[in-house]
Ligand code: SF4
């Protein structure tokens with residue numbers, strides 16, 4: 001007698017995919033994802049490790065015999081390849097941050113949390129540290145058993161081995177960060193043997209702090225960081241719309257789910273064989289079949305795992321896939337162009353133009369005048385009235401420059417500087433005292449506007465600033 005399958009009741013498909021925020025439990029057990037291979041995981045591996053290697057080599061890049069990228073917070077000056085940024089240039093970084101934020105928003109509107117899944121440092125380090133666990137203990141089931149196992153000598157040795165390797169990665173990360181701030185020369189080639197004996201107290205504090213934070217994040221915080229702490233994960237739901245690319249389970253195709261005999265009639269069961277592989281590979285431990293959740297970092301591990309299962313059971317791939325709500329639920333074509341995207345493009349374009357203007361308009365020479373406030377005006381033995389100033393000069397080029405100073409002509413006034421020529425190294429600031437002398441027979445009492453100009457010996461650059469010359473009535477004989 002032929003036994004027929006009783007049709008299973010399909011789970012109701014959600015009316016809307018976005019957003020589904022399940023109850024989150026920060027105390028839940030550690031997630032031990034099964035490692036999976038596939039198209040998306042290959043892309044992730046290339047992207048994540050390219051970013052990691054790029055970060056590690058950053059402090060070792062050189063430009064004109066100097067560290068190419070150095071955020072010297074003591075001076076403070078930021079060197080980025082050929083450009084030098086001083087505190088007064090930091091508004092340029094405000095534009096850079098706005099551009100980065102706008103880019104991230106735009107990418108999120110189109111491609112969802114692609115940053116989280118493919119490029120976020122948290123994802124990269126968690127992936128790396130889980131690889132170490134897998135290498136020493138084994139894949140998911142062995143790691144879950146290891147967690148529950150009593151503390152035997154074998155478990156202690158593996159525990160120490162894992163934490164030591166994590167520690168090495170964490171220390172290398174801390175050294176890379178610190179080298180971008182204090183420079184590789186100070187950090188590694190300071191003359192001390194071993195090199196870390198030459199570090200100051202603050203270097204040690206930051207080294208230990210960053211190592212600890214990296215170890216805790218990659219080793220323990222893991223998905224909790226994405227779910228409970230990272231603000232980006234939280235506000236993504238307001239940025240998603242019906243046309244945002246998301247990792248989704250196809251309810252209509254998959255339900256009713258369940259194990260089935262091979263070649264079971266198609267009308268009794270959906271394509272999901274309820275193997276739970278999509279759950280086992282998920283680094284945040286969620287079931288994508290429950291709908292899009294705030295924990296989903298869109299790593300696409302569930303897509304690769306499910307495609308693998310579909311291949312094995314002989315069903316078409318794509319039961320879990322990248323799609324949009326408009327496509328999956330409303331069965332319409334995804335709309336690429338929307339007023340929101342034009343608004344993002346407009347703001348992004350404006351920021352890029354502003355940042356370019358700021359970057360290209362940076363003056364190669366900076367000069368300010370400070371009038372001596374203690375003694376605004378004095379009269380010398382020769383009867384001349386003297387006003388003293390300090391010229392704050394900064395050579396903002398990458399080359400040594402020789403400067404001269406002049407007073408723009410005013411009848412009865414002349415300028416004397418301590419130096420006839422002022423040589424300044426690349427990016428060197430200098431406070432130059434100068435005096436302006438007035439002949440009382442030729443100038444009027446009161447305030448006379450003056451302009452002082454600093455210029456390069458070869459006449460290439462100049463900078464001027466205005467102030468006043470003070471001639472007090474009582475100084476007039
Ligand atoms: S991997 Fe695919 S077939 Fe297996 S439970 Fe998940 S959705 Fe169903």
Ligand code: SF4
Nearest residue numbers: 282296297299300302
């Ligand atoms: S649900 Fe899928 S895409 Fe989302 S985090 Fe889990 S494995 Fe990655």
